[in-house]
Amino acid sequence: MSNETTHALAFSPDDLPxxxxxxxxxxxxxxALFVGLVxxxxxFMRWDWLPRYMPRLGSGILVSLAMLFSTSILGFLLAIxxxxxxxxxxxxxxxxxxxxxxxxxxxxxxxxxxxLYYGLGSLFPQxxxxxxxxxxxxxxxxxxxxxxxxxxSFAAYEGEVMRGAFAGVxxxxxxAARAYGMGRWTMFRRIWLPRAVHxxxxxxxxxxxxxxxxxxxxxxxxxxxxxxxxxxxxQETFLTYEPLLLLALIYLCLTGLLVxxxxxxxxxxxxxxx
Amino acid sequence: MDSxxxxxxxxxxxxxWGGLLLQGFLHSxxxxxxxYALGLLLGIGGAFGKLxxxxxxxxxxxxxxxxxxxxxxLVLILLLYYAGTDLLNQLLGxxxxxxxxxxxxxAGIFVIGVxxxxxxxxxxxxxxxxVxxxxxxAARAYGMSPAKVLRRITLPAMLPYAIPGLSNLWLIATKDTAxxxxxxxxxxxxxxxxxxxxxxAYFLFFCAAGALYLALTLVSNLIIxxxxxxxxxxxxxxx
Numbered sequence: 001m002s003n004e005t006t007h008a009l010a011f012s013p014d015d016l017p018x019x020x021x022x023x024x025x026x027x028x029x030x031x032a033l034f035v036g037l038v039x040x041x042x043x044f045m046r047w048d049w050l051p052r053y054m055p056r057l058g059s060g061i062l063v064s065l066a067m068l069f070s071t072s073i074l075g076f077l078l079a080i081x082x083x084x085x086x087x088x089x090x091x092x093x094x095x096x097x098x099x100x101x102x103x104x105x106x107x108x109x110x111x112x113x114x115x116l117y118y119g120l121g122s123l124f125p126q127x128x129x130x131x132x133x134x135x136x137x138x139x140x141x142x143x144x145x146x147x148x149x150x151x152x153s154f155a156a157y158e159g160e161v162m163r164g165a166f167a168g169v170x171x172x173x174x175x176a177a178r179a180y181g182m183g184r185w186t187m188f189r190r191i192w193l194p195r196a197v198h199x200x201x202x203x204x205x206x207x208x209x210x211x212x213x214x215x216x217x218x219x220x221x222x223x224x225x226x227x228x229x230x231x232x233x234x235q236e237t238f239l240t241y242e243p244l245l246l247l248a249l250i251y252l253c254l255t256g257l258l259v260x261x262x263x264x265x266x267x268x269x270x271x272x273x274x
Numbered sequence: 275m276d277s278x279x280x281x282x283x284x285x286x287x288x289x290x291w292g293g294l295l296l297q298g299f300l301h302s303x304x305x306x307x308x309x310y311a312l313g314l315l316l317g318i319g320g321a322f323g324k325l326x327x328x329x330x331x332x333x334x335x336x337x338x339x340x341x342x343x344x345x346x347x348l349v350l351i352l353l354l355y356y357a358g359t360d361l362l363n364q365l366l367g368x369x370x371x372x373x374x375x376x377x378x379x380x381a382g383i384f385v386i387g388v389x390x391x392x393x394x395x396x397x398x399x400x401x402x403x404x405v406x407x408x409x410x411x412a413a414r415a416y417g418m419s420p421a422k423v424l425r426r427i428t429l430p431a432m433l434p435y436a437i438p439g440l441s442n443l444w445l446i447a448t449k450d451t452a453x454x455x456x457x458x459x460x461x462x463x464x465x466x467x468x469x470x471x472x473x474x475a476y477f478l479f480f481c482a483a484g485a486l487y488l489a490l491t492l493v494s495n496l497i498i499x500x501x502x503x504x505x506x507x508x509x510x511x512x513x
Contacts, residue, residue, distance in 0.1 A: 005442040008396035011344040026329050106445075106491035107484045108452035111463050115480035118467070122476050213346040220456060227348070240360075244353045248345045255344035 006206035013263035049237045060226035067215045075154025083162025104156035113149040117221040146218035165196040205262040291469040298465035302451040308383035310447045313390025320395030342392030354385045378459040401436035434505045441498040
């Protein structure tokens with residue numbers, strides 16, 4: 001997926017409003033209307049359930065964030081070898097890596113998640129060796145399957161980005177490293193990998209926001225993230241809109257915070273000439 | 275267990291589930307096509323509104339794209355699904371008509387279309403901005419009306435820039451249809467899960483559905499490659 005498409009799908013730092021030009025007359029009217037709408041929602045809709053579910057919502061948000069960060073980091077670590085072997089690897093590594101990226105990017109994440117959870121989950125108990133291993137208590141839970149599916153998906157999308165990043169590092173820099181007498185490993189560690197990661201960094205914001213947007217899917221395999229808590233609220237209170245509006249607001253805030261954090265880090269890394 | 279995989283479960287006729295899977299697949303494609311078309315219409319309107327509209331329209335469109343791009347599709351689909359059907363029924367109630375049962379297909383197309391509309395607004399806005407301003411100015415200087423400039427100059431000229439983004443959006447639309455399984459619409463993913471749950475052959479059915487989705491993606495990629503070559507035929511190859 002090209003950088004522009006990711007930008008079209010995921011809220012990015014460029015979209016944050018600029019402070020100096022933000023307040024114009026029509027905006028003040030719009031903001032007043034919006035405040036009126038929010039007040040109307042707050043007063044005329046039912047929110048009495050909110051205090052009861054506060055602690056569960058908090059832990060749900062933490063679960064969502066834990067899912068997001070663990071799978072993004074694991075997925076990125078997986079994406080580096082995936083991208084690398086697609087650029088320089090021998091055919092028996094290049095082929096499977098390309099196949100992996102195509103298959104994962106060509107099928108819906110929900111299907112992959114259900115394949116892992118229901119498919120593998122129903123297969124594992126048939127093998128006594130797995131049932132007796134130390135992993136079994138974890139494999140009976142739902143979250144390892146959620147983490148696995150989200151990690152695989154992030155790795156496939158980011159692996160494609162890393163392939164472009166590795167291929168895009170100018171040949172002259174690699175030749176210069178070789179002329180200095182660096183070995184293959186030293187060259188990779190000192191020149192190629194840092195330059196490729198640097199080139200891939202701008203896409204990372206978008207991909208991470210997209211990853212945040214796919215975390216609620218784990219609620220369909222009984223992981224209790226914030227989406228699952230809200231579904232529980234809807235079942236118990238028979239309300240349709242209030243919990244969903246709150247959920248949308250929570251995700252808006254999470255995305256906004258994530259984007260702000262990324263902008264802060266991006267400003268600290270010099271990207272000129274990348 | 276006489277053989278590891280019981281292929282007869284995929285048979286097209288009644289005891290096998292193959293026919294139902296294919297039907298679900300067709301529903302998925304229908305929704306993806308309808309949602310993508312609706313999204314394109316919304317996107318063209320949105321992109322022009324964002325580029326040439328007044329300040330209020332621009333801000334409202336900015337809110338629309340921001341919300342869709344910051345909130346998970348799954349949440350949007352639930353909200354739009356309930357809110358959309360509810361609003362329509364209330365509207366019909368006000369007009370004195372009885373409540374109608376909105377078909378899942380229509381609701382699905384509406385939901386996917388609204389989500390895709392925000393994405394294609396962003397893609398098309400970028401593409402329109404990539405068209406050299408001189409071309410549009412020249413068209414205006416010839417005295418063409420804004421509608422004619424749009425039809426004759428802007429839309430055809432921006433197409434080569436928009437196609438990579440739009441083709442990604444099509445692939446995303448096909449995959450987003452799977453999310454409708456959560457609201458209970460019988461598209462491929464939900465049918466697959468029902469079939470797998472009924473027969474306990476989870477691996478077989480999920481892999482079969484995956485193969486169908488993958489086939490759709492690969493065929494789409496072939497067609498997209500053809501369209502892209504056609505749209506870029508006037509460009510000088512830069513290498």
